[in-house]
Amino acid sequence: xxxxxxxxxxxxxxxxxxxxxxxxxxxxxxxxxxxxxxxxxxxxxxxxxxxxxxxxxxxxxxxxxxxxxxxxxxxxxxxxxxxxxxxxxxxxxxxxxxxxxxxxxxxxxxxxxxxxxxxxxxxxxxxxxxxxxxxxxxxxxxxxxxxxxxxxxxxxxxxxxxxxxxxxxx
Amino acid sequence: xxxxxxxxxxxxxxxxxxxxxxxxxxxxxxxxxxxxxxxxxxxxxxxxxxxxxxxxxxxxxxxxxxxxxxxxxxxxxxxxxxxxxxxxxxxxxxxxxxxxxxxxxxxxxxxxxxxxxxxxxxxxxxxxxxxxxxxxxxxxxxxxxxxxxxxxxxxxxxxxxxxxxxxxxxxxxxxxxxxxxxxxxxxxxxxxxxxxxxxxxxxxxxxxxxxxxxxxxxxxxxxxxxxxxxxxxxxxxxxxxxxxxxxxxxxxxxxxxxxxxxxxxxxxxxxxxxxxxxxxxxxxxxxxxxxxxxxxxxxxxxxxxxxxxxxxxxxxxxxxxxxxxxxxxxxxxxxxxxxxxxxxxxxxxxxxxxxxxxxxxxxxxxxxxxxxxxxxxxxxxxxxxxxxxxxxxxxxxxxxxxxxxxxxxxxxxxxxxxxxxxxxxxxxxxxxxxxxxxxxxxxxxxxxxxxxxxxxxxxxxxxxxxxxxxxxxxxxxxxxxxx
Numbered sequence: 001x002x003x004x005x006x007x008x009x010x011x012x013x014x015x016x017x018x019x020x021x022x023x024x025x026x027x028x029x030x031x032x033x034x035x036x037x038x039x040x041x042x043x044x045x046x047x048x049x050x051x052x053x054x055x056x057x058x059x060x061x062x063x064x065x066x067x068x069x070x071x072x073x074x075x076x077x078x079x080x081x082x083x084x085x086x087x088x089x090x091x092x093x094x095x096x097x098x099x100x101x102x103x104x105x106x107x108x109x110x111x112x113x114x115x116x117x118x119x120x121x122x123x124x125x126x127x128x129x130x131x132x133x134x135x136x137x138x139x140x141x142x143x144x145x146x147x148x149x150x151x152x153x154x155x156x157x158x159x160x161x162x163x164x165x166x167x168x169x170x
Numbered sequence: 171x172x173x174x175x176x177x178x179x180x181x182x183x184x185x186x187x188x189x190x191x192x193x194x195x196x197x198x199x200x201x202x203x204x205x206x207x208x209x210x211x212x213x214x215x216x217x218x219x220x221x222x223x224x225x226x227x228x229x230x231x232x233x234x235x236x237x238x239x240x241x242x243x244x245x246x247x248x249x250x251x252x253x254x255x256x257x258x259x260x261x262x263x264x265x266x267x268x269x270x271x272x273x274x275x276x277x278x279x280x281x282x283x284x285x286x287x288x289x290x291x292x293x294x295x296x297x298x299x300x301x302x303x304x305x306x307x308x309x310x311x312x313x314x315x316x317x318x319x320x321x322x323x324x325x326x327x328x329x330x331x332x333x334x335x336x337x338x339x340x341x342x343x344x345x346x347x348x349x350x351x352x353x354x355x356x357x358x359x360x361x362x363x364x365x366x367x368x369x370x371x372x373x374x375x376x377x378x379x380x381x382x383x384x385x386x387x388x389x390x391x392x393x394x395x396x397x398x399x400x401x402x403x404x405x406x407x408x409x410x411x412x413x414x415x416x417x418x419x420x421x422x423x424x425x426x427x428x429x430x431x432x433x434x435x436x437x438x439x440x441x442x443x444x445x446x447x448x449x450x451x452x453x454x455x456x457x458x459x460x461x462x463x464x465x466x467x468x469x470x471x472x473x474x475x476x477x478x479x480x481x482x483x484x485x486x487x488x489x490x491x492x493x494x495x496x497x498x499x500x501x502x503x504x505x506x507x508x509x510x511x512x513x514x515x516x517x518x519x520x521x522x523x524x525x526x527x528x529x530x531x532x533x534x535x536x537x538x539x540x541x542x543x544x545x546x547x548x549x550x551x552x553x554x555x556x557x558x559x560x561x562x563x564x565x566x567x568x569x570x571x572x573x574x575x576x577x578x579x580x581x582x583x584x585x586x587x588x589x590x591x592x593x594x595x596x597x598x599x600x601x602x603x604x605x606x607x608x609x610x611x612x613x614x615x616x617x618x619x620x621x622x623x624x625x626x627x628x629x630x631x632x633x634x635x636x637x638x639x640x641x642x643x644x645x646x647x648x649x650x651x652x653x
Contacts, residue, residue, distance in 0.1 A: 014190045023181060134619055
């Protein structure tokens with residue numbers, strides 16, 4: 001992947017991957033920073049990126065792992081020191097509907113949330129989701145089924161606090 | 171409310187309102203990240219070249235006589251190489267007091283031999299004070315140590331002969347006399363017993379024997395372990411004495427003496443027919459390790475590739491080491507373990523964070539074949555143990571792969587299964603040999619759980635190789651050719 005190809009790839013996929021990661025982790029700024037860092041690593045390891053079947057999936061997975069790693073450190077309040085890319089950016093808030101869905105997603109178990117996002121947001125078939133998550137297809141189908149049911153219940157239950165910021169995270 | 175998945179899809183299609191940094195800046199940071207990884211390796215390589223380059227000029231089978239004058243501790247013997255290129259003087263930088271880093275005592279250098287005048291059954295078998303029947307002694311050096319308040323003591327001599335044949339002849343005479351004279355009545359009618367001992371020393375040839383004194387009632391005391399080892403035209407003699415005796419003490423002291431002598435025997439490669447570089451004046455025991463092919467340089471980058479401490483969650487998390495005192499790694503599988511064998515030096519380091527455990531161990535040996543044997547033993551242990559039931563109901567499944575870093579390397583990647591299904595947890599054990607050194611690097615984290623264990627193992631190996639990118643190149647210092 002030469003400079004031009006990388007720049008095109010970056011421009012075409014940055015926003016999309018950030019949205020996908022946001023849905024997975026529920027924190028927009030965090031999502032953007034992790035995706036930014038994932039692209040830095042993608043360029044640093046571009047030969048590996050060349051051999052990846054789906055470069056976008058490589059960046060998404062790397063960004064997700066960075067987010068998980070950061071979240072673990074954040075829980076012990078050492079957050080600012082590890083910002084690899086830069087300070088938090090000021091971005092416009094997503095729509096109310098998106099916030100509601102993402103907030104509901106945050107209350108699902110992490111495995112269900114990732115499966116839902118990859119299948120419904122990234123539009124990946126079950127087989128590709130299974131490949132990216134490293135689990136059998138049957139497991140993905142079960143997670144999707146349970147996740148859809150749980151998400152529907154959360155979004156229809158306005159009185160249950162289902163849309164509140166959940167305690168669960170990645 | 172509309173279908174939540176429509177909202178999700180819209181989010182994906184429209185993306186978020188984001189402010190990414192320019193692509194050129196991403197590439198610049200990526201290049202910097204890449205350079206950082208390579209720069210550390212390059213710095214280590216340059217340092218190693220500096221260490222090796224000067225000593226090479228000292229090697230006498232070249233014709234460069236610009237070496238430091240060895241006369242400052244020689245016995246006035248010739249300082250030039252004779253026709254067959256055997257070194258004719260002990261280089262001034264040769265450190266006969268060298269000890270492994272875990273030794274708790276120190277030798278004091280002497281101008282001349284300390285272990286001398288070995289007499290068996292009335293025959294003066296070895297002496298540098300008289301014309302040795304084996305051939306002329308061209309240089310000598312000594313070192314000794316005595317533990318205050320005890321009878322424990324040790325002494326070393328290094329004797330340089332005209333050539334390797336003369337040195338070998340001296341060794342053979344000692345060996346044959348000891349074997350022919352297992353007991354003798356010494357001064358004061360005191361019986362003395364000699365016996366050969368089973369131990370391997372890293373040398374062209376070596377003979378180790380014990381000397382003990384019967385105390386009556388079948389008891390033995392006053393044990394001396396005496397090592398005689400030849401490398402090229404140099405003969406090394408070491409005596410380690412303790413007031414105790416008996417087989418149990420022999421079994422302890424013989425390998426202990428071998429361990430203490432390993433750094434010097436390693437450095438004696440300068441006297442070999444195909445010599446290595448001469449070590450500079452720094453002592454291996456001082457931890458500098460400069461130039462000594464089996465000594466670990468003080469600045470060896472064993473922590474390279476680990477996150478920094480401020481990336482840990484604090485407490486007892488973060489980096490540890492490099493240290494010579496951390497518990498050695500002992501790889502284990504299916505009930506078989508591979509303890510660290512006889513070696514010259516050992517350095518440990520590690521990194522710990524929740525669900526992220528990494529350990530490294532660098533072990534150096536006197537000989538490359540010892541390093542290869544250690545590496546083989548570890549990988550063979552994992553190769554023989556492809557599956558193992560764990561105490562908590564899981565099954566560990568191990569794949570051993572060939573790696574392409576170092577002179578030779580292999581990786582054992584272990585994932586876990588529960589009731590036949592992939593489970594969380596991945597352990598990677600990377601074993602890398604370069605010259606006389608072996609690096610063992612272990613990583614255990616929450617990886618694993620993938621449906622394709624083979625691909626997972628290759629990914630784990632690639633990740634481990636990335637982390638070791640700044641460590642393995644620095645191991646070139648342990649090769650005879652240097653970096």
